[in-house]
Amino acid sequence: MPRVSPDPLIVTDLACQRGDRLLFEGLSFRVDPGGALQLEGPNGSGKSSLLRMLAGLLRPAAGRIDGGGARGFLGHDWALKPGMRLGAELTHWARLDDGLARLPAALAAMQLADLGDVPCRHLSSGQRRRAGLARVMASGAPLWLLDEPTAGLDTASVTLLAGAMAAHRASGGMVIAAVHGDIGLAGPGRVRLA
DSSP states (O other), rough: OSSSOOOOOEEEEEEETTTEEEEEEEEEEEETTTEEEEOOTTTTTSHHHHHHTTSSSSOOOOOEEOOOOSSSEEEEEEEEESSSSSSHHHHHHHHHOOOOHHHHHHHHHHTTTGGTBBGGGOHHHHHHHHHHHHHHHHEEEEEEEESSSSOOOOOOHHHHHHHHHHHHHHOOOOEEEEOOSSOOOOSSSEEEEO
16 A cells, blocks of 8 residues: 555656667656556667656656656566575565565565575566566555566466556556556556657
């Protein structure tokens, strides 16, 4: 459940430049509490850069990002230390996000509760991805920013993700996901980057 009832996320005339290349400009959209948005387009079109901007990790070349509350970001890097046990690693991040009370439910939702003693280096790609999703869930952030969240997930895990996103939205949370196909979001808005 999100920590706070968020304001809508409002993006106005956003532009992204990486080096000498303008990825997009004049991008505007709004996501209301309970809403979802899919970012679509080919590789290199700026989907990941847009998510990083929304997460506050990359500065826009122009435009504004307002509202939306705290952000939970899942990128391509799982940020799991290979020598750490999964339970200790996720507890560390949950403590930083004031999410210790939410961590057991997040682990259960991603079917990771029995892997707490496993060193992160022994986790499969799909288990690492589910661990990243559990970290976002435990954060309590109202706005989830997910970069290709189904990468490395099997069909059963995609179903778990779809259920987690539906529950998050039902409690007033928002989801923005960069995708290359259906990830189980019901009725999302769509932004296509060329």
